[in-house]
Every structure is written in C-alpha cells, then in structure tokens.
Amino acid sequence: RKLPAVETLGSATVVCSDKTGTLTRNEMTVRALHDGSAAYAVSGEGYAPTGDITTQAGYGLARPEGDLRLTLLAGLLCNESSLEFDGAQATPKGDPTEVALITAAGKAGLDQDSQHAQAKRLVLLPFESDRGYMASVHAEDPGPVLYAKGAPERLLELCGDDGDPERHQRLHRAAEDMAARGMRVLGMAVKPLSGPVPEHIREEDLHGARVTGLAGIIDPPRPESVDAVAGCARAGIRTVMITGDHVVTAKAIASAIGIGGPNPHAVTGRELERLSDDELYELVPRVGVFARVAPEHKLRITRQLMRRGEIVAMTGDGVNDAPALRAAHIGVAMGVAGTDVAREASDMILADDNFATIFAAVEEGRIVYENIKKVTLYLLSGGFGVLLCIVASVLLGWPLPLSAAQILWFNFVTSALMDVSLTFERGEPGLLERPPRPPSEGLLDAQVLRRMVLVGGLMSAASMWLFQDVSARALAAGADPGDALDKARTMTLCALAFFQFFQAFNSRSLTRSVFVLNPLGNPVLFVALGTAVLLQLGVVSLPALEWVVDTRPLTWAELGLAVGVAASVVPLVELDKLLTAWSARRGRRRA
Known part of the structure; x- marks a missing residue:
C-alpha cells in the first residue's frame, strides 16, 4: 500500500x-476430546464428516453419550460458522476453528441443520478476546439451555467445579496435556436455564454451568x-x-x-x-x-x-x-x-x-535499498565529474568543456535508460546474511561519498586533459579556433559518456568485483547500455545528428582513445572495492 x-x-x-x-496453515482439525473422565481420539482429514471418535482402548463410538455428546453439541450450537455441502464437496463458511467443531460433531452423527432446527438460537454473546469465551441460549424441551465455548481456564474459573473438584482438576490437566502437544484447546460448558430467557448473556449467567469437556484442535505449522x-x-x-x-x-x-x-x-x-x-x-x-x-x-x-x-x-x-x-x-x-x-x-x-511472504518481502526490501544506493552512486559520480569539469575550466580561465546542449545530452544518454536499468539488479549473495541496516544510516554513507569523489575526480581530470590535448592538436594543425573548441568539446563529451558506461557496470555491485559478475545477469542493463552506446556514436558520427548537440566527427583512433581513458575507472573502483573488503575483514578480526 x-x-x-x-x-x-x-x-x-x-x-x-x-x-x-x-505461521500455521489455518487448517483446523479436532484431534482430541476429553469429557472430564476419559480422553478420546478423533480421526479424519478435511471438512468432510468422515472419521471416527475412539476411546483410548481403540473402540469406536458411533453415537457418543453423556458429557462427550454435550461437548460436541455445544461446539456445534455455540457457533457462528457453517459447513455447506454440494454433494460430497464441503465448503467452510466462517472461522476455521468453529468449522472444525462442526466437522467433529458430524463424526458423532450430529447434523448442524437438524440440531439448529431442534434448538433454535435465542440469544448470542459473540466471542471477544478480552472476554475469552462466547455463549448462546437455545430453545429446547423442557426449557432454554445456555451453551458456552472458550478458553478452558476461563470457563473452569467462571463455571466452578460443579461439586466435583477431582473432575475439575482432570480437565485442567487434560487441557495442559493437549496444549503441550501443540493443540488449540477449547472448553465447552452447558447450563439449563430456569425462568425467562435473558435479553443479554452476562458473565454471572455462566456461574454454575457444567464444563462438559474439551476439544483439542491441531493447526499444523x-x-x-x-x-x-x-x-x-x-x-x-x-x-x-x-x-x-x-x-x-x-x-x-x-x-x-x-x-x-x-x-x-x-x-x-x-x-x-x-x-x-x-x-x-x-x-x-x-x-x-x-x-x-x-x-x-x-x-x-x-x-x-x-x-x-x-x-x-x-x-x-x-x-x-x-x-x-x-x-x-x-x-x-x-x-x-x-x-x-x-x-x-x-x-x-x-x-x-503467509509468514514466508514477509520474509520474501524483507529480502525484496533489502534489494530495493541496495539498488537505490547503486543508482544514487552512479548518478552522483557522473554529475560530480561534470561539475568538477565546469568549475576547473572557470578557475583555469579555459573555455567551458561542454556546451549547455551537450550537458543535457550527457544527462539524457547516461541517465534516461541506464539508471532505471540498475534497479533490475538481483540480490547479491549473502544479502540476507547481513545484519539489518541501522535506521540512522543514509544512502550517502562513507563508501558512496568516497567512491563518488574518486570516480568524479578521475572523470574530471581525464576529460579536462583530453579537452586540452585535442584542442591544442587541432590548433597546431591549423584548425579554426572555433572548430578546434567544438572538436575538443566533442571529445570531452564522448569521454564523460564512456566513463559513465563503464561506471554503470562498476555500480552493479558496491562490494563485488565486476569481473565475477555475470555480464548478462542484468539483461535490461545490457540492452540499455547497447542503446546508449549507439546513440552516443551516432551523435558524433552521423552528419544528420551532429546538429543536435553541435558535435564534430571523431576518427576511430580518437574514439578509441576516449574509450581507453574512460576504461581507467574500472581498475580504480576495483582497487577501492578491494581495500574496502580488506578493511572490513580487518575490523571483524579485531572485533
């Protein structure tokens, strides 16, 4: 969002x-029951009411009676969910925990539709986490009955021991045992009501109710x-x-x-x-x-x-x-x-x-931040290099090495496609082995600023040298001063552009050598670089495009010189990465 x-x-x-x-599947299935006297196992998978309720001795119960039946009935009636059938296909509607109770009751022969028809609900107190239980009152013969379900310890506290403290303790121990096996445990309580049906169910209405039993529901991780x-x-x-x-x-x-x-x-x-x-x-x-x-x-x-x-x-x-x-x-x-x-x-x-999706989002968040940092370094290095060129020419009293149109072209050919393509870089190995980034750490940390100065300084010094060298040689050859300046500016523009093309590959990783990276690992960058190179060569080689930024043709030797000089940025950044890695290892040893 x-x-x-x-x-x-x-x-x-x-x-x-x-x-x-x-963290869990939210596929609830009742696996255990306890009626205060004995424990029972429940078999079956999914929401279809197929499965058995068996005693500890392994005997199946086709029609449970007594407290066990009341436990299943309470789970069925004190319930706001439903299970709808289309032939053999069961479709749950509502809370999975409540649907699991409906399914368990079905395995005991208790049908939700017929039971709700026989015991019409009159009053409902919905579940609230701070209350710890829900309750409902149903019309039955000979009188209304209150059913409740909720946290076992809460119901056992509210309802009391029903005159049988030993049974009360057995239910406590059974709840602890089910919980220790990783089950969600719900207690069920039943209380016949005398007198008029209450308009609202209050906490004191549960006093004296009988906790009929427990249901242990498994929700596997x-x-x-x-x-x-x-x-x-x-x-x-x-x-x-x-x-x-x-x-x-x-x-x-x-x-x-x-x-x-x-x-x-x-x-x-x-x-x-x-x-x-x-x-x-x-x-x-x-x-x-x-x-x-x-x-x-x-x-x-x-x-x-x-x-x-x-x-x-x-x-x-x-x-x-x-x-x-x-x-x-x-x-x-x-x-x-x-x-x-x-x-x-x-x-x-x-x-x-799904929690696993949160972890995937953490990884994506780290990749996004790293890629923003790479783009920031790439853009600042180029901008800083051009800025130093302009400032140096003013301080030295030289003509400006780039015209306004050429500066705009430089920004277009190196930024319009290249910076966006760097955002498609995949996560680096070990990205999720690093500790979280401190909140106080900004994009412009010491590493980014140092590399920006190094790269920008090299770009400026090399480009200004080419500008002066080409201008001097053109004048020595008898060229018009204006033509000599245009050619020198063209050479400077090419050098700066090729510096950025090499820097784009340097910026694919802030720490790893460019020589260990798959050259085609980021196909978007590969396409963007190819497009940018063709545009730059076209604007200095095709007469139809020279007018766009006022360039002059360069020989293949001159273009080769510009590329060779620009390639010097690769060993410079490789050396910085090597020293950074060495410093980090040294710091870890000291720690």
Whole structure:
C-alpha cells in the first residue's frame, strides 16, 4: 500500500507475527476430546464428516453419550460458522476453528441443520478476546439451555467445579496435556436455564454451568514457516509470536517452528497486564512468545520494542489490531482474513497471509535499498565529474568543456535508460546474511561519498586533459579556433559518456568485483547500455545528428582513445572495492 514500507521492511529487526494462519496453515482439525473422565481420539482429514471418535482402548463410538455428546453439541450450537455441502464437496463458511467443531460433531452423527432446527438460537454473546469465551441460549424441551465455548481456564474459573473438584482438576490437566502437544484447546460448558430467557448473556449467567469437556484442535505449522523463521534469524531479525492461544500451545508451536529456541520464553496477557511499561521494556528482548494476549497488548509490546530502538513489523487482522498496526514501523495486514479497518491502518497487505511472504518481502526490501544506493552512486559520480569539469575550466580561465546542449545530452544518454536499468539488479549473495541496516544510516554513507569523489575526480581530470590535448592538436594543425573548441568539446563529451558506461557496470555491485559478475545477469542493463552506446556514436558520427548537440566527427583512433581513458575507472573502483573488503575483514578480526 505504501512503497516506502518495502525499504523499511528491509531494515526490520523484529517481526511480531500472529500464529494462526500466518505461521500455521489455518487448517483446523479436532484431534482430541476429553469429557472430564476419559480422553478420546478423533480421526479424519478435511471438512468432510468422515472419521471416527475412539476411546483410548481403540473402540469406536458411533453415537457418543453423556458429557462427550454435550461437548460436541455445544461446539456445534455455540457457533457462528457453517459447513455447506454440494454433494460430497464441503465448503467452510466462517472461522476455521468453529468449522472444525462442526466437522467433529458430524463424526458423532450430529447434523448442524437438524440440531439448529431442534434448538433454535435465542440469544448470542459473540466471542471477544478480552472476554475469552462466547455463549448462546437455545430453545429446547423442557426449557432454554445456555451453551458456552472458550478458553478452558476461563470457563473452569467462571463455571466452578460443579461439586466435583477431582473432575475439575482432570480437565485442567487434560487441557495442559493437549496444549503441550501443540493443540488449540477449547472448553465447552452447558447450563439449563430456569425462568425467562435473558435479553443479554452476562458473565454471572455462566456461574454454575457444567464444563462438559474439551476439544483439542491441531493447526499444523506451515513447512515454509520453519525456513522463513530460520532465514530471519540469519538476517539478524528476531521473530516474536503473538497469539490468543493457550501459552503451552503457543510454546509448542513456537518451538516446532524455531521461534525462541527449544524452550521459548513466554508471557501471557495476564502477566503482561501486571507489568509496568518500564518492566515490559526490560522484558521484551527476552520474550519469544506472547500468549493469551488482547489487541491492546499488541500496542504496548510494539511501543516498548520501538522504545528499545527496534524496527518493528507487526501483523494483524482484526479491527482492534489497527492501533498496533499504525504504531509499528511497518504494519502488515492480512489480505485473506484481515478486516477492512486493519488493511486501511497497515503499510502493506499480505495477500496470502503467509509468514514466508514477509520474509520474501524483507529480502525484496533489502534489494530495493541496495539498488537505490547503486543508482544514487552512479548518478552522483557522473554529475560530480561534470561539475568538477565546469568549475576547473572557470578557475583555469579555459573555455567551458561542454556546451549547455551537450550537458543535457550527457544527462539524457547516461541517465534516461541506464539508471532505471540498475534497479533490475538481483540480490547479491549473502544479502540476507547481513545484519539489518541501522535506521540512522543514509544512502550517502562513507563508501558512496568516497567512491563518488574518486570516480568524479578521475572523470574530471581525464576529460579536462583530453579537452586540452585535442584542442591544442587541432590548433597546431591549423584548425579554426572555433572548430578546434567544438572538436575538443566533442571529445570531452564522448569521454564523460564512456566513463559513465563503464561506471554503470562498476555500480552493479558496491562490494563485488565486476569481473565475477555475470555480464548478462542484468539483461535490461545490457540492452540499455547497447542503446546508449549507439546513440552516443551516432551523435558524433552521423552528419544528420551532429546538429543536435553541435558535435564534430571523431576518427576511430580518437574514439578509441576516449574509450581507453574512460576504461581507467574500472581498475580504480576495483582497487577501492578491494581495500574496502580488506578493511572490513580487518575490523571483524579485531572485533
């Protein structure tokens, strides 16, 4: 959405990423159930209700009963999503987590359409991350029933132990076990209501409800996320997971992907709320996972990371993520799951919601910055060389070595195509092995300025020597002073132009020798250079074009001399690159 964000992303030092759908596939499947007494396994793939619910002994349950059935029914009814069938083809509509619960209920013979027809929904309390659960009231016989689903620890806290503390503890342990296996865990609760149906569901309405069981949902990590996180680490970029999932689940997924090492340091939203800004400032460098966080926590995390001087990229998809997206250096909204508000608040939109694409954008950002730097060096070197020629001629009392029209032609033939073609250079080897660029580093660093002075100085000195030499020889041969000046200016124009043609190849890499680069590695530059050379030769060789910039014909020997002198810029830049590399190696040894 905002082009400068590409360059900024290339200097990012921290990427704060959502888990679901970005680091993981967002392909939810219920794999485990627990009814407070026993654990059950769920088989099957995809959204088709084909698969079995089996006991730990391996026996299949065609029609689960008791708390297990109520757990599946709660997941089906307390649900804002749907699963539509066209023959055998299942099409999910809504949140993948909720669709997974519908699919699991179907494996137990609970059909969504018939169940919703039998138990019409009367009241709905939508899910909110700071609340930690959602609830709905349905009309049943003999009376209305409240169903709830959400974070297990939240429901177990609200609903109480239902007079069975041992069962309450078993559910706690089962939730921890599922989370440790990398599952997203949801608890289900049921409460028959007496009296009139409430207009709004309040927190106290859940008091006394029975937590019927748990559902463990697997959302496998994207294979490419593992490589992308490792690539970010090599590039000096730290990846931080920010998720609403249980802390144990988040740590298991983070460890599998490579975030924070084998045992990442994790902080929950509740712990974060107890921290002051200064305490969070001291903590953020060590934390790899923030779990059970609300959108407002993202904003605090972003601010403290930025306060530490980090360049922060923050992902988000919800309406409440907008403040954090705006506060970060680079706000990254989800293109598939993101809301319009999140997209408007962001600097860039992730079209496929894939973390690997963020890593690819980091690489592209670094390439863009490097290429801008190359173009800047190329243009400044040529401009500085021409400027020195003009200034030197004025100080020496010589005629100007170029006319106004020739200066315009020089800018056209060396800049109109050549500078644009340098932006097509591919990334250099090791680009993603370098640490992020410091924010304070500008385009005109010491390397660019030094090389600009070296190249510009050589261009000016050599061109002025050719100008004086050609002028003196023409006058000695009896030429008219005006003709001698025109020929000397033509020679100067050719020399300066050929200097820039060679400098274009020098500028393809700021550090690598031109002799190790593939000459055809940038075909756009090759075509642009060929076009520019033909134009320059045409304007000094074809009588029909000489009037354009007031040039005079040059012999092949004179053109050869101009090319030979201009080629001297190649060994000069090669020497500078060699000394720069030597100095860098020496600095690393001392460090």
